[in-house]
Amino acid sequence: MLREEECITLAHGSGGQAMQQLIEQYFVAAFDNAELALMEDQAQLPLASLNGAGDRLSFATDSFVVDPLEFPGGDIGKLAVCGTVNDVAMAGAIPRYLSCSFIIEEGLPLATLERIVASMARTAREAGVQIVTGDTKVVHRGACDKLFINTSGIGVVPGDRQLGARHIQPEDRVIVSGTVGDHGAAILQARGELALSGELQSDCQPLNGLVEAMLAAGPVRALRDATRGGVAAVANEMASVAQVSIELEEAALPLHPEVRGVSEILGLDPLLMANEGKLIAVVPPQHCDAILAAMQAHPAGREAAVIGTVAAAPAGQVSVVGLFGGSRLLPMPVGEQLPRIC
């Protein structure tokens, strides 16, 4: 049983001594870099690598409200680092700096916060980014559910990299970097909504290393991580922006047997289920083999597979060839399969 002083109190959000101590003892200690240690309200970054005439900044933000805070394969902290690192990496940018902002419900055990912050620090090291500035708010019991985290991120896009759905062309190939639906299924199981005893693990991981390996192997038209809305949302966004047709093959889709089981039992479509460590790449056909091989040689892409092709028409439409050869439309998902998935 934790004593009251081992939980977050409103004083930890006050701007005064208690907040300073929380920041020093938990955040500055874990995230360990000179810029954060200055305890200013902002960080100053040299960005010396932003030196080519065409180099650009990539800037992304994501708030995380996942329930539960901790689940097999990850936690809200790991998710918050991976989510923003991946958004930046999908632009072909090299992620460099993150901000981190906590909204904490009064009463959260400090031990929980400490584990989550340690997980953020570990994931940031793995991804090669620094958490350089932050903010902490504490709200009354009941005004938020335990803990929400926002991360924003800055990366540098080398001038010679121009990725984007608008570059997609007919005949291009669609690659997924591994099994789909793992994160969504793991969260469902962690909520106790499944009676399955399988080994469902979230795929939550940084993808910037994989992206670098891919770009070294050949030109990539567009990248997108398949988070909320899954592969279906990404494919529809790409088809709509590029005004092309994308045809996916269900039989080619990498799927863990447990995820297949969950989706069959619950009637969920794995193409709509959330991932937190998988990307969809569209690549020119003549470079597909080289890029796929580079992905399969990387720990984050071992199960990468070609899952579809691009055609000129019908523009803006995504279809799936099913396991028995029939073709069906895969529209943009309308509602929410699983709230608070990330």
Added chain:
Amino acid sequence: MLREEECITLAHGSGGQAMQQLIEQYFVAAFDNAELALMEDQAQLPLASLNGAGDRLSFATDSFVVDPLEFPGGDIGKLAVCGTVNDVAMAGAIPRYLSCSFIIEEGLPLATLERIVASMARTAREAGVQIVTGDTKVVHRGACDKLFINTSGIGVVPGDRQLGARHIQPEDRVIVSGTVGDHGAAILQARGELALSGELQSDCQPLNGLVEAMLAAGPVRALRDATRGGVAAVANEMASVAQVSIELEEAALPLHPEVRGVSEILGLDPLLMANEGKLIAVVPPQHCDAILAAMQAHPAGREAAVIGTVAAAPAGQVSVVGLFGGSRLLPMPVGEQLPRIC
């Protein structure tokens, strides 16, 4: 009475069609810039002005949980833009780009969201910044209180600007840019916790224009906006970092009569009350008059006043000479005077 379809639903956070429509109709329309309109998960920024060898990026983040969402003088959206713009400006940086992330409780009226987003757009225009990327999460009723907003911001610090509390020296003067405690008092009244009928207004405003006017008038050692923890927290942080003593004069402190009344009735110290559009500047004595005059000539600094001086010892200590000449210590605030003030 609003119909159900005029409120936020979980589908608005799904990553699917409903979320796309919300983003297009509300956020992209209001924030109106080419980068956001691309609807990518990140923005790409040229930062052409980052061209001097010593130029640096300033990067800040802040989450806003203020209750109520709308109050005299502002709302959570205006606050979210001003807060991050001001954090960046306090580094002597020229704020350029903001991200914006919403955590919305299911059931929030879309009309409320629309007003708040319009207020953000207006404030961003006033501050000369663009909101270039964003994120939206929707949680079940009861999992958050109506609406939280995170903004993160990027600015450029010209290479010849080196501001920071570490530059503060004995004999320097301490200036406040106007009346203190207005935001804290306005929030208290907006919550109906005061029976006063006065005209309390939050001072919520961007300060980057004022900062430029000040830097044009003379060298500034350090700037900090006096938000949570008020003037007391800022003065203590500065004294601690620079290892100097700061002596404030209570009689010199600009105060609206209504705020003086509220603080006397409730026993609140205006030096601890939150501001959202006031800064503390420490300046060399020989430049004090010129900088003060420049502030008073700017709409955001009309009531600027010199409120204290810096001395060598006792290092790290802040004291206040009271209205009747007695001196007392002003320690770092420990707890929270008013939760969810910002």
